[in-house]
Amino acid sequence: LAKTTQPISMDSYEGQEVNITCSHNNIATNDYITWYQQFPSQGPRFIIQGYKTKVTNEVASLFIPADRKSSTLSLPRVSLSDTAVYYCLVLSGGYQKVTFGIGTKLQVIP
Amino acid sequence: DAEITQSPRHKITETGRQVTLACHQTWNHNNMFWYRQDLGHGLRLIHYSYGVHDTNKGEVSDGYSVSRSNTEDLPLTLESAASSQTSVYFCASSDSAVRTDTQYFGPGTRLTVL
Numbered sequence: 001l002a003k004t005t006q007p008i009s010m011d012s013y014e015g016q017e018v019n020i021t022c023s024h025n026n027i028a029t030n031d032y033i034t035w036y037q038q039f040p041s042q043g044p045r046f047i048i049q050g051y052k053t054k055v056t057n058e059v060a061s062l063f064i065p066a067d068r069k070s071s072t073l074s075l076p077r078v079s080l081s082d083t084a085v086y087y088c089l090v091l092s093g094g095y096q097k098v099t100f101g102i103g104t105k106l107q108v109i110p
Numbered sequence: 111d112a113e114i115t116q117s118p119r120h121k122i123t124e125t126g127r128q129v130t131l132a133c134h135q136t137w138n139h140n141n142m143f144w145y146r147q148d149l150g151h152g153l154r155l156i157h158y159s160y161g162v163h164d165t166n167k168g169e170v171s172d173g174y175s176v177s178r179s180n181t182e183d184l185p186l187t188l189e190s191a192a193s194s195q196t197s198v199y200f201c202a203s204s205d206s207a208v209r210t211d212t213q214y215f216g217p218g219t220r221l222t223v224l
Contacts, residue, residue, distance in 0.1 A: 034212065043200045043215025044153070087152070100145075100153035 022088030116216040133201030141204040142184040146197040
């Protein structure tokens with residue numbers, strides 16, 4: 001199981017770029033890195049996924065260095081509606097040991 | 111539009127009672143999952159299924175059971191509810207044909223065991 005480590009919480013002002021870094025030192029060759037977002041009283045939802053280098057979609061960017069031992073989720077110009085918990089997930093060895101951890105609670109401040 | 115639904119959304123029960131939480135998806139996904147979420151623990155996998163008649167234990171399966179009789183449904187049963195099972199339960203599904211295993215989550219069921 002590729003264990004992930006990410007900050008428990010972060011605060012940011014509206015309009016700023018937010019970067020959340022996740023460490024996954026024992027990531028396996030075939031693993032993908034996936035980030036989910038969870039709003040209060042809702043289920044998590046997929047926001048972005050990558051294998052290496054950089055991936056960008058309409059919501060976020062994901063930066064993965066060559067050694068893949070970490071990844072950084074970048075949220076451009078956050079708004080109050082981006083206040084949520086963000087989970088970094090790396091799948092290893094099937095679903096039995098999938099864990100989302102406690103994620104990073106992002107609080108956007110007006 | 112395809113979706114995944116859970117029922118009931120809220121449930122209060124008593125210790126020792128049997129409780130079944132329903133999960134229904136119209137994505138036609140082979141993979142389905144049940145998680146529980148508690149403060150300080152994040153999401154923990156209870157059971158999962160790769161297809162009809164297939165079920166597997168997750169990280170915290172004691173006291174829970176599932177059965178998969180069709181593609182769309184994976185009901186979660188608490189055989190004898192305990193106060194430690196008070197939690198928010200999420201069902202999810204994913205397409206086994208897609209390598210990257212993106213999971214789609216339901217809205218959750220808040221269960222209180224008194």
